[in-house]
C-alpha cells in the first residue's frame with residue numbers, strides 16, 4: 001500500500017546487482033574450491049539460483065550479504081522444472097554445468113510476461129563450442145565429449161547468451177571469440193569473477209570478448225557491483241516526487257543514460273562524494289526515450305521512467321526496442337489516470353496533472369517498481385497486488401523507501 005504526495009528526502013544505499021550475482025553464482029559451479037561472494041542482495045531470485053546449484057550438489061551457505069559456495073560436491077547435471085519455472089535466468093547455469101560435467105539438462109524456460117524470450121543464441125553458442133543440444137519432454141539436454149574454443153558471432157548482443165558462452169568457454173580447449181557480445185556492466189562483473197578464479201577472459205565491456213580456456217579454475221572472493229537498475233529506480237523516485245535524495249553506493253558511469261534523461265526532464269542531478277544526489281521539481285517536462293543495449297538506456301528502467309512521464313508536462317514518447325512485449329504496466333498506469341497509448345513499439349504518454357491511487361497489479365518485476373513510483377505521486381492510496389514480482393529484484397524496497405519518507409507498507 002502506497003499513499004502518494006510526500007517528497008522523498010534523505011539517503012538511501014543501493015544493494016548488489018541482481019543481474020550480476022545470478023550468473024556469478026552460476027559460474028561458481030566451475031570453481032575448484034570455495035567461493036566467497038560479498039554484497040549479495042537478499043532477493044528471492046538469489047535464493048532460487050542458490051537452490052539450483054544446491055540441487056546439483058553444491059554446498060551453499062549465507063550469512064547476511066555474504067554467500068559461500070563450495071561446488072566440489074557437484075555430481076548432478078539437471079536443473080529441475082520447479083526452479084527454472086520460478087526464474088528463467090536459471091538457464092545461465094547451462095554453460096558452466098556443461099563445462100564441468102560434460103552434460104547439462106535444464107527445463108526449457110519458455111516465454112514470460114515481457115516476451116517470448118527465446119534462448120536460441122545461447123544454444124547456438126554452446127553448439128559452436130561442441131555441444132549437442134536436444135529438446136525432450138520440455139527439457140533441454142546438452143552433451144559434449146569436450147568443449148573446444150570457437151569464433152561465435154551473436155546476431156544480437158544478448159546478455160544471457162554472452163554469459164553462458166563465457167562460462168562454457170572458460171574451460172573449453174583453446175580460444176573462443178564472441179563477436180557482437182553484450183557490453184553490460186554485469187557481463188564485466190562476471191568476467192572479473194571468472195578471472196579471479198584463474199580464467200582468462202579479455203575484452204568484457206567491449207563488443208569482442210576473447211576467452212582462453214583453462215583446464216581448471218580455483219576458488220575466489222568477489223564483491224558484486226551495485227545494482228544500476230535499483231539505483232536508477234531511486235533516482236527516478238526522487239525526481240518524480242520533487243524530492244531531494246542522495247543515492248549511495250553507485251557507479252556513476254553505469255547510470256549515464258538515466259542521469260541524462262532525468263536532467264532533460266528538469267531534475268537536478270549532482271555527483272557527491274558518496275553517491276548521486278537528485279533534486280526533483282514539481283514541474284517536470286516530457287522526454288523521449290528509446291531503450292537500447294548498454295551503454296544505451298536500459299530496458300529495465302523503461303517502466304520506472306514511464307511512471308515519471310505520466311505526470312511530466314507534454315507528450316513523451318517511449319520506444320522499447322529490446323523486448324517485444326514490455327508494456328504490461330501501461331494498462332495498470334492507466335487505471336491510475338495516466339494517459340498512454342501504444343503504437344507498435346512506442347508508448348505515447350501525455351502527462352496529466354495528477355494520478356489517482358487505485359488497486360493495481362504488478363505483472364513483472366520492473367512493471368511492479370513503476371507502480372510503486374506512480375503510487376508515490378498519486379492522490380490517495382495505491383494497493384499493489386502480486387508484489388512477489390518486486391521482491392525478486394528489489395532488496396528491502398519497502399523499508400528503503402520508508403527510510404526516505406515514503407508512506408508505504410506491506411500487508
Ligand code: UD1
Pocket residue numbers: 018019020022089115116117118119120121122123156157158159160161182186299300322323324
Ligand atoms: C538480461 C537481464 C534482464 C534485462 C536484459 C536486457 C538478467 C538475469 N536479466 O536478460 O533484466 O532486461 O538482459 O538488458 O541478467 N533473445 C533471443 N534469443 C536468445 C536470447 C535473447 O531472441 O537466445 C532476445 C530476447 O527475447 C530479448 C533480447 O534478445 O528480446 C534481449 O535479451 P537478453 O539480452 O538475452 O536478455 P536476458 O539475458 O534474458
